[in-house]
Amino acid sequence: MPWLSLIAAVFALLWGSLWGSFLNVVVYRVPAGLSVVHPRSRCSSCGTPIAAWHNIPVVSWIWLRGHCSTCKAPISPRYPAVEASVAVLSLALAMPWLPALLDPAALLDPAGLPWRPLLALLGEQAVVFTWVAIALIDADTFLIPDVLSLPLPLVAIGIAAVVGEQRGVDLQMAVLGAVVAGLGLWLLMWLYARMTGREGLGFGDVKLLASIGALLGLGAVPVVLLAAALQGLAFALLYALLSRGKATEERGLQSLRHLAIPFGPFLVLGGIEWLLLHRLGAQAMAAQGLWLLD
Ligand SMILES: [Zn+2]
Numbered sequence: 280m281p282w283l284s285l286i287a288a289v290f291a292l293l294w295g296s297l298w299g300s301f302l303n304v305v306v307y308r309v310p311a312g313l314s315v316v317h318p319r320s321r322c323s324s325c326g327t328p329i330a331a332w333h334n335i336p337v338v339s340w341i342w343l344r345g346h347c348s349t350c351k352a353p354i355s356p357r358y359p360a361v362e363a364s365v366a367v368l369s370l371a372l373a374m375p376w377l378p379a380l381l382d383p384a385a386l387l388d389p390a391g392l393p394w395r396p397l398l399a400l401l402g403e404q405a406v407v408f409t410w411v412a413i414a415l416i417d418a419d420t421f422l423i424p425d426v427l428s429l430p431l432p433l434v435a436i437g438i439a440a441v442v443g444e445q446r447g448v449d450l451q452m453a454v455l456g457a458v459v460a461g462l463g464l465w466l467l468m469w470l471y472a473r474m475t476g477r478e479g480l481g482f483g484d485v486k487l488l489a490s491i492g493a494l495l496g497l498g499a500v501p502v503v504l505l506a507a508a509l510q511g512l513a514f515a516l517l518y519a520l521l522s523r524g525k526a527t528e529e530r531g532l533q534s535l536r537h538l539a540i541p542f543g544p545f546l547v548l549g550g551i552e553w554l555l556l557h558r559l560g561a562q563a564m565a566a567q568g569l570w571l572l573d
Contacts, residue, residue: 324350361411365408406438409427421541436457439494503550503552
């Protein structure tokens with residue numbers, strides 16, 4: 280039933296865009312200590328509440344050509360960019376679960392509803408979407424709020440307890456992943472601080488990596504950490520190169536050495552890459568008759 284897959288894919292995109300819209304609110308309000316549900320979204324320039332028809336993810340921003348409908352102040356393109364990215368992420372995370380979710384035999388039999396694949400998908404999305412919020416807040420403020428990072432390892436371990444078999448990360452691997460990743464990074468942090476006398480990473484990163492270890496399992500931790508470090512380093516070098524003129528004018532080499540880049544966004548990037556690419560690899564092997572996930 281290709282039309283059913285198409286409807287499911289469109290639904291996954293819409294679902295993700297709505298979450299993206301909510302994440303924009305979270306990223307803006309949580310660091311400021313504001314409620315994420317009240318009051319409703321308003322223009323940050325003139326304070327006019329945003330009407331529902333001006334709050335449609337991506338579409339409204341394009342329709343309003345990136346400006347507030349009341350005061351015409353520009354609205355950052357980051358808002359629609361986050362909405363579109365989370366929409367695509369939602370679809371990418373849903374893809375591996377669609378065959379199980381759209382299984383006609385299961386859909387026709389109410390007792391056979393595929394609630395485990397649905398729970399696995401929603402659980403993965405809940406953790407990954409929270410990672411996206413953490414990455415953006417860390418990029419903005421160099422801080423990872425506890426209210427987001429602290430429950431995550433427990434949520435991910437809970438997912439392993441309920442649908443570990445379906446996801447290929449059982450409870451043992453999830454707990455080991457959380458503990459080894461959290462303790463490992465904490466040890467690295469401590470050593471770095473002892474050797475250099477300054478803090479390179481924060482405890483937010485420790486909790487974040489613990490949640491990555493819990494959702495992806497112990498085996499993913501070294502790969503994600505390496506991918507995050509390499510991509511963070513590549514970004515830092517690029518950033519230093521591009522801003523070299525300015526930096527040398529200001530404080531010379533000193534500013535390059537103290538170039539501060541948050542690690543959280545790169546941990547999140549590594550975690551998402553592993554989650555999506557690992558599945559692709561497993562699917563390719565499944566196509567050749569080597570079934571790993573089941
Ligand atoms: Zn306005």
